[in-house]
Amino acid sequence: MYWHNFPAKQTFLAKPVKTKIMKIKKTSAALTFSAFLLFTVPLLAQNTPALTDPEIASVAVTANQVDINYANIALKKSKNASILEFAQTMAKDHQGVIDQAVALVKRLNVTPKDNAVSKKLNADAEKTKQKLNSKSGKDFDKAYIGNEVAYHKAVVSTVETVLIPQSQNAELKGLLQQVLPVLKTHLGHAMMVESNLSK
Amino acid sequence: MNIKRSIAGLMFLGIMLTACNASTEKTIPIKHVVEIKQMLFQPAELQVHTGDTIEWINHDFVDHDITEEKNHEWSSGRLTNGQSWKYVIKKTTSYFCSIHVVMKGKIIITGE
Numbered sequence: 593m594y595w596h597n598f599p600a601k602q603t604f605l606a607k608p609v610k611t612k613i614m615k616i617k618k619t620s621a622a623l624t625f626s627a628f629l630l631f632t633v634p635l636l637a638q639n640t641p642a643l644t645d646p647e648i649a650s651v652a653v654t655a656n657q658v659d660i661n662y663a664n665i666a667l668k669k670s671k672n673a674s675i676l677e678f679a680q681t682m683a684k685d686h687q688g689v690i691d692q693a694v695a696l697v698k699r700l701n702v703t704p705k706d707n708a709v710s711k712k713l714n715a716d717a718e719k720t721k722q723k724l725n726s727k728s729g730k731d732f733d734k735a736y737i738g739n740e741v742a743y744h745k746a747v748v749s750t751v752e753t754v755l756i757p758q759s760q761n762a763e764l765k766g767l768l769q770q771v772l773p774v775l776k777t778h779l780g781h782a783m784m785v786e787s788n789l790s791k
Numbered sequence: 792m793n794i795k796r797s798i799a800g801l802m803f804l805g806i807m808l809t810a811c812n813a814s815t816e817k818t819i820p821i822k823h824v825v826e827i828k829q830m831l832f833q834p835a836e837l838q839v840h841t842g843d844t845i846e847w848i849n850h851d852f853v854d855h856d857i858t859e860e861k862n863h864e865w866s867s868g869r870l871t872n873g874q875s876w877k878y879v880i881k882k883t884t885s886y887f888c889s890i891h892v893v894m895k896g897k898i899i900i901t902g903e
């Protein structure tokens with residue numbers, strides 16, 4: 593299948609290419625600049641999936657739905673108050689993001705389109721759900737919140753480095769820019785719950 | 792006689808009004824606004840006088856609340872987008888959002 597051909601770590605966690613232009617000496621500036629073009633442009637093309645707006649909308653909805661599904665597992669399995677409160681916040685906030693995204697694509701008359709990134713998100717989520725469902729008690733709580741920390745880190749990175757820069761429509765870009773602080777707050781919240789669990 | 796009385800009355804009224812003004816100007820409670828946007832209380836720290844009213848307005852599309860941090864002595868309950876809530880602060884208080892527990896704010900009482 594298509595997404596199996598996609599380089600696993602590079603699609604979702606695309607990291608910005610770091611270039612140390614500061615160190616370039618004036619004399620070799622022109623030469624280095626051509627080298628920069630030769631090497632970094634193909635790198636970017638390989639690392640960062642190129643997405644259209646309908647594909648970005650699909651990734652946004654999928655990423656939020658995946659976290660709602662994790663939250664629903666936690667709400668069923670956990671007995672820890674801070675895990676349950678966190679999961680309730682995740683379910684409510686991520687549904688809020690989906691509602692905003694769905695309203696926007698309707699208004700823009702856009703149909704979200706499946707793509708390599710959204711497919712990979714779903715495939716990874718299936719594996720994670722199986723892992724979570726196989727655990728119980730404190731083991732479950734640890735696995736759930738550990739995954740929430742990792743997942744929100746990955747989503748924050750994807751929204752920052754792929755979805756926002758590649759959005760063509762200003763309203764879509766604006767919505768993603770509004771979603772970013774929500775995701776960062778969730779990450780902080782997850783890290784806090786995680787560190788309290790291990791105390 | 793009438794004129795004298797009237798003048799005396801007016802003077803008395805004048806003195807009273809001035810006195811009232813002078814004594815009330817300092818203690819008239821005012822309203823402060825804390826905006827909740829981009830998952831932050833803005834400003835996060837606010838200096839007020841005892842009896843001042845604080846109004847929080849939620850501009851985010853996700854719900855927030857305003858809850859006393861230490862003992863959960865008071866809480867606004869859920870505020871949806873566009874909703875606001877008022878509270879009169881009587882002592883220096885740290886508060887947080889119990890939905891997003893990393894969101895924090897503080898009201899500092901600076902005097903009467």
Ligand SMILES: [Cu+2]
Pocket residue numbers: 854855856888889890891894
């Ligand atoms: Cu909140």
